Amino acid sequence: MNGVTGRMGYRQHLVRSVLAINEQGGVALSGGGRVLLRPVLVGRSPEKLAKLSADHGIADWTTDLDAALADDGNLIYFDAQVTQARVKAVLTAIEAGKHVYVEKPTAETFEDARALAEAAAARGVKNGVVQDKLFLPGLLKLKRLIDGGFFGRILSVRGEFGYWVFEGDWQAAQRPSWNYRAEDGGGIVLDMFPHWAYVLENLFGRVRSVYAQAVTHIPERVDEQGETYRATADDAAYGVFELEGGIIAQINSSWSVRVNRDELVEFQVDGTHGSAVAGLRNCRVQHRATTPKPVWNPDLPVTARFRDDWQEVPDNEEFDNGFKIQWERFVRHVVEDAPFPYDFSSGARGVRLAELGLRSSAEGRRLVVEP
Incomplete structure (x- = not known):
């Protein structure tokens, strides 16, 4: 080891x-x-x-x-x-x-x-x-929904991942400083796109194209010795992925975002028959028969609590680490x-997606992922 x-x-x-x-x-x-x-x-x-x-x-x-x-x-x-x-x-x-x-x-x-x-x-x-991440309780529940045909035809996936990693000056950073230096192998694209590759592939289908924007929001950080250094690696990435079958996935990854959701990572899946929001542990669903009909009116306050229209998916089993x-x-x-x-072949596909994501960001265009 x-x-x-x-x-x-x-x-x-x-x-x-x-x-x-x-x-x-x-x-x-x-x-x-x-x-x-x-x-x-x-x-x-x-x-x-x-x-x-x-x-x-x-x-x-x-x-x-x-x-x-x-x-x-x-x-x-x-x-x-x-x-x-x-x-x-x-x-x-x-x-x-x-x-x-x-x-x-x-x-x-x-x-x-x-x-x-x-x-x-x-x-x-x-x-x-x-x-x-394939073995997280939330994603295992999501897989159960997919296998059971809950969604009908899946249309789209939206993922939000990240949290605020402190710069290291007035509060210690939660991640090692090498994560923010490209010369040391850092960067959120190389770290997270391999994750998204296998999550998308195993749940929905292989990635067929990618458009990404990778950025460095925090240009300077403080390392473990208290020395200020220049952040040369991306700390946020915004990606759009086209999957097999025409499913569109959009995933935002950031170490420069404050969390306003129930879990540090959440995926919303929308299909013709229903939708689900899955996190690390929990998963909520809304079937088409129970979907409300909101009306857009900017002149009146919203009285509906949209989260109340969702139902928790039960565990139905014990989840191990x-x-x-x-x-x-x-x-x-x-x-x-x-x-x-x-x-290792599946791992290589993840590295390829990260590589194409960085290239897409540098060139400002959508790139096709070869089969």
Whole structure:
């Protein structure tokens, strides 16, 4: 496990996934058996690795990635490093014959992302990309509605994601400073468009064209050492995506917006028979039979409470941590060849969408996404 000293690698992948899986007795297999995981922590800082090891009772850690990959007992390589360090390490793991599971984006460029997919296929190793948002309770409920035919013909998708990330001067920033430096692999397009690619693809259809406007709203920020730096990466992006079947998706992504919605990300889906608004956990619906008929009149105050006309979708099941669910699926994919569609090729499509989004913004035009 390389990169678990970082926030996401530590919280979601080590603690809430791998260690949580072991606490529940391992990954359940189809034949009734279970697989326990033996994490080996890899990173650059021996002090941080030693502390994590002591805090969680993990026996193995090393700053020598090559040595860890040379160990035949280590079957899976996981990478949650900063994006710039990922390609070289993943290629090394592939060459060592390890099955590989990585955070997204898989690379900074589509060329490199495609090269990873080709290398994994040529070496014959199992490979997967974290696509955690598919397993959020809100999106699982939305998928249930789609599969049940609730929407009729889906017309459009509107997504709003983001929150205010403090500049770092009078309040500490909630995200590392490298996120706002293009030279360090930062930018909200590279961070979020790969997410939108797999969400749109798995729920509604593959993206066929993109028009995007990427901007840097906050030109200067303050880093972890209190030094002011120039923000060279985009901190907001406004995208329009045409999907298979003529569905139009519009998604706004911003670290420079204050939240006036129920959750940090929400998707509204409108169809001929009904609409839904799904967030991280909740999902509300309005069927065509219960749709009100508002009348536009700027001379009179609005008395209707439009939110009251929506109905909550029940849970109907218990929802586990999305990162943990995908870890279990990848382990089953490795151990018993269970299906796992979230491979390096799907990750490459996400990087391609980010690359085209940045190019669309630079050129000021709509770009077609090749099949």
